[in-house]
Amino acid sequence: MYKNYLSSILIIAVLIGLFLVSNVSAAGVEEKTIKVANEKSSYVASRDVTASSKIFTKTYSVQNADKIDPKSIKYSGNGILKSSSLSVADGKLTVTIIGREDQKPSIKVIGKRTRGDFFKGNPGNSIWLYADGVHWQANDYSSTTFQEIRPAKIVGGQKIKISEDQYQWAPKLPNGETLITTWQPDVQKRIDQAAWFMKEEGNVFEQNTKTLVYIDKSLVDLSSAKMGNVRDSEDSPNKIIDITQPTKESLRKANWYGIEFTLPNSRGTGWTEQEPIANVANIVEGRLYYVTVDYYLEAETLPMSRFEIEGTITYELDIGPDPNVKLTGTISPTSTEFSGVDIPVEINGTAMVENVGDRIISKWMFYSRPEQTASAKSNTVTGNNKTASTKFNFTISSGDVVEDPYVQNYVLTARVHFTDGTTAEATVPLHSDVYQKAVPIVTCVDAPVPIIDAPSSAMAGETISISGARSNATGGKSIANYEWDGNWSGFTTLTGKGGDIMLDSVGKKKVTLTVTDSEGCKGTTEKAISVGKPLPYAKALVEGSLKENRLIIFDGSESRGSEDEDANVKIKSYTWEVIENGGGSADASSIRFAGKLSGRTKNVLFKKAGSYCAILTVENEYGATAEDQTCFTVKPDEKPIVNFSAVKEVLRDPDNDLKATLQVTDLSYSPDGDYIAQRIWSYKYDSDNDGSFDDETKVLIDDTNLTEMKEDVAAVGKYRIYLEVVEGFGEPTIPEFITSADYRRSNSWE
Template sequence: MKKLISIILLISFLIPISTAKANTNLQNTYHVKEYTSDDEQQIEIIIDWPTEAGMIIPTGYSFKGKGNLTSFKPDTNTRTIKVVIAGEKKSVTELVKGYQNVMNGKGLTFNKLPGNAFCRYSDGVKWQINSFSVDTKSQSRKDYFREASASLPTIYPPYSQMTEIVGYMDINLNNHQAVWISNLGKIVDPKNIKRNSIIIPPKSHSSSFKSYTALGLSDYNPTNPRLALQYKAEHFDFGPQNQIPASNPAFYTGHAQCYGYPFNLQYYLQAEAEYDVYNYGGTITFNYAKVATSYIAGEMKPDPVSQRFEGKEVKVKVTISAEITDIKDPGAISHYEIYLNNELGDKMYEEKNILANGNMKISRTFDFVIPTSRMTNKDSHDEVFVGRVRAHFKKSSYYVDPTYGHYMDTGRIYASTTVYKEAPPAPPAKGMGPVAIIDAPSEVMLGDDVTINGSRSYDPDGTIEKYVWNTPNAIGDMTDMPSGEIYFTKLGPQKIQLCVWDNDGERDCAQHSLVVTEPFVRANVFQSGTLKENRKVTFAEFSFTSSRYPVIDSKTRWAIKPRYEEIPQSSIKYSGSLDGKNKFDVLFKQPGEYVVTLSVENTAGYTDSTSRIVTIQPDLPPVTVLSAESMIEYRDPKYMNKAKFILRDNSYSPDGDIIAWGRWYVIFDANNDGIFSEQRVLIYEGDAKEVVYYADHVGKYRFHKETIEEFGQETIPAFVTAADRRRSHTWD
């Protein structure tokens, strides 16, 4: 088993258990189901952050179980934790099986074609079958007769009568190569096999024949096995390659001829394997801090707001205050910090470490002086004050703010005092101040980026000079920007505020209400490839979810099954496990309807499933069309007194596949009876569209062709054989 597969399997066994205490660490415990590997000295596990976690405490973890936790690395970008566990090493001995090959974790048995001699007597009617006697451990013979209506000589023996043929094959286990598989379906390295323990268990062999019995000989030796099989003979057309030459040519008189009849023999090996395994399993516990859903809002009030200039400095008291809302545990706040200064920066106040003592409100008043120099050559002056308030969480609370981490911040708060000489500045004419306009959706999913736009704000008699946004429970840099993107960290009704200032210093504010919905996930399947049997089809997970709560690949589950029972599950071919894959290739061995189901879960813990029906079309065989330039030819001296036949192939594929190969045959009507019961003779094999045949006998000839297709669309080579290439011929 490869390492990636093991990781996916392990993650699929993780079961979260959450506990929380006020003002203490929050803990998550993940159970890793017990697991044994014979090739992984260590495994890597990817654990998802708890939904409410703002940060993982990098030193607050432990592991109890089989193996040792060697690495624990939280990743704030992917909101995952990469864990490495070194396995608990143990030496084991077990019985394993050896096969010729492996497909989809299943062993493919060795296939051999030993044979029995089937001999036709010289009379052309009677057949003698050489079988094997289990009792005497020697050859035995039995005669069979074809029906009287059979033409002479008979081409094949009376198969329907031949029900108890016995054949055998001796298997040499010295240096016998095999692919070894453990009981868990894993491939075992040949170096771990005890060579002197290799056997073929008694009566474990089989055959592809429909009717057979695996025989156990009384002197059977599993380390030097003779595999005997009793079978019912199935129809087989003998060809020249099956003829058995006689040691004495005089033996074959009349219609006498012996053929080798191949019967299928299948077997597997068994042996002991010694190797090291690595055991895993236990619990991983770690501490985390949750995201604070509370927020802090502030305001600032100057006193006076405006004052007539009387030739002396103006004293102003500025009160800055803030309040924390939606906090479940007031005791989690440690202290406040207050920062306040005038915009020109010549007066600054800082007050830190103001103990909260459970108070969710804070207020302080500071003295400022507007010097007379501010009014030089001016009729009026606006003294602008800028402040902010921060609330720090206690370290023991393990809360984190999604924007600032260990504290909450009001952001910059503005206020101003106007000083004038003769009279207060006249208010602008009605309708001449700026107009703030917010364009934003009325509904957005938690964690999704949303564009908020104030670009349509305007000033009837001037220009917009400044934009100030207030976006509680949202994250995003909107400083002095007319538009931008934010995302919300809290569910439910929310408000956005925009204040704009024009070139005359006038201000207008607008509010926009929206609702933040739960970050649901909607499963969606993307499909590509060709919907035809023995062609590659690709399915991919393409679900819709919040960008900050993506689908968890390790929890993705696929299922494919036939829609109706007449199609077996084995007709669906793919590699490995589908669990944890966001994309995979599959091949369907039979046409029909199949149901593909996808189940997903996102990092917010929401799940969804979807199913679709795919219809696999049949792969149609080619249409074989054969023509000749002329139906009658004469022997010609320039062709060594032979007749020349020019044959042309006009075969085609009705469903767009490739005509790749062909076999051309001829039958000579030797007895001129017009039946053409004689053996077909191969005259050409290849991809030519035209074949020339020279005939040297006077008489009738019949030409046939077998046409073989190649796939016209992409397939999966591991799951197709030569038999899957569609073919047709002209002799039916």
């Protein structure tokens, strides 16, 4: 026996919904922050520190300067804010900060010539040809007492055979004789002339002049200045003896040195060669031999002080009460009977703003969307209007009505924009309800009981299990058949007691199960499943060589379309943004990349060192977004260090057309892992022998990256070798963004 049951029909009248929401805020005080960059004064002698030495005056452009509360201005960091010197005028804030003192005790310094070259001396000794035209007289000193020896040393002379039984004495240069000369530099004069540099560890004569740290003369305790060390500047085996070293007090001479050398001395000057002459009674000839020595001074600095500031300035703006937006929203219909077709919905909104003050309104923006949808419709109302209205139209799809009642929620937002860049907004919720007629279901008296086990909600992309296994028959009967149906296009037909289904779209889903027992009676039930948007998972990585002008890779490959690792959701887009670490937009001119800053991975090159953050925004196929940020530091590309060694004295070679060979070996290197890609060798020749190369023309020797260079020259005199080196990149880069100026270079003359 069968019975028919017809449920009652419920019809709800169409109503109009009204909502009023406003955003409320009290009188406002806004705190602002200014970063005070690190700044250091020059060192001065601690004894010369004055009040003005400590002062840093800084001026900053600020908005709404007329609203700054002077009492709220505070400084945090190195130093102390001088409150009595605050000034706010013409859109600028001027502060005076007393810097934090950094004291240093005395340090050792060396005195050299202005460009860092050593002082030079030319001590010498003379020999004189006797009137007999044969013998030479040389001034000599005792190598133990360093006192002049009287009579003078007699050297030279030779016996020449002019016939079978006749000989004649003729003059002969005293080659092989050892002479000693004494020398005392004018230390006081050099103190007056000296430039001072910080003394480094090790042998001063072996240190690179280019790396010396200059110390202002006002910081040097000149009363402590004294003679430093002396060396033979030509690296010949001449012996330099410090006369201050003998133990006998009577032999001590302040700053006196003895130089012992062997004739002939190739650096002798002041004569020309003479042919032997038989009758030389009236000829007296003098010859001066000299050596060139390098030396420097030593001293200590006075105690030194400098002052430093770094920190933040905070102040408060009295901005008055915040703008307050009031929003009224209506929806039609608020409720309606479902007739099997799409249902049109109209939303109207009216907004007004209070507490505008002297702000100027540029526009109103209205937004509305179904609650389950991320993207919203928008309308714009321009002009300086304190009130504005809008209207939106939506449609409830008949396919979405799977519950009774079906409730569609909406969101309405009004946002007012001011010309100063600030905004205020308010949001109201609205909803429209749809009711259905009850569907008559015919069942047996002892109909089987269908039961659907499935989640009530899930995310798109997930695979869920749907089961009817708990369905049961009554009266000793059994379930003979399971029949499944779903109301969406992607529904996969289930068989038997159920299975797994992948949810490939967002919305309200309905699954229907009809079971038939062993006597042919049927029972039907439904299950509603709400499918929402899955949130993606963003993971930003920064890889590569974190240095200026090198390849840096933004990698988002570990991101997923869903937070659920097992969900089958694709990522639609990857978008990257670069900001400075600590906030603020990064300088776009310092960042290079091809096309748009987007993609799963992106090759990027930074032109400027600094601390940055990369922000990755991923959007999945359902329009949901997620964001991740990673911060990193781009190191500066350091210049190469130029250094080379040279054979300092060379002779002309009779076997090489009387040419001398200049020989140098490069010792340059990159301090940060790059390599030397080009070495450019050149020289200047002191053509007028005046000791200066400033008026000479530089001659290119080679620019093909030789590490060892030899150059034949014919002219006798002094040459100065110059070297310029250019780095190549030791790590990958992006060639299309590299210019010749990006390769670091250094030279030996600057």
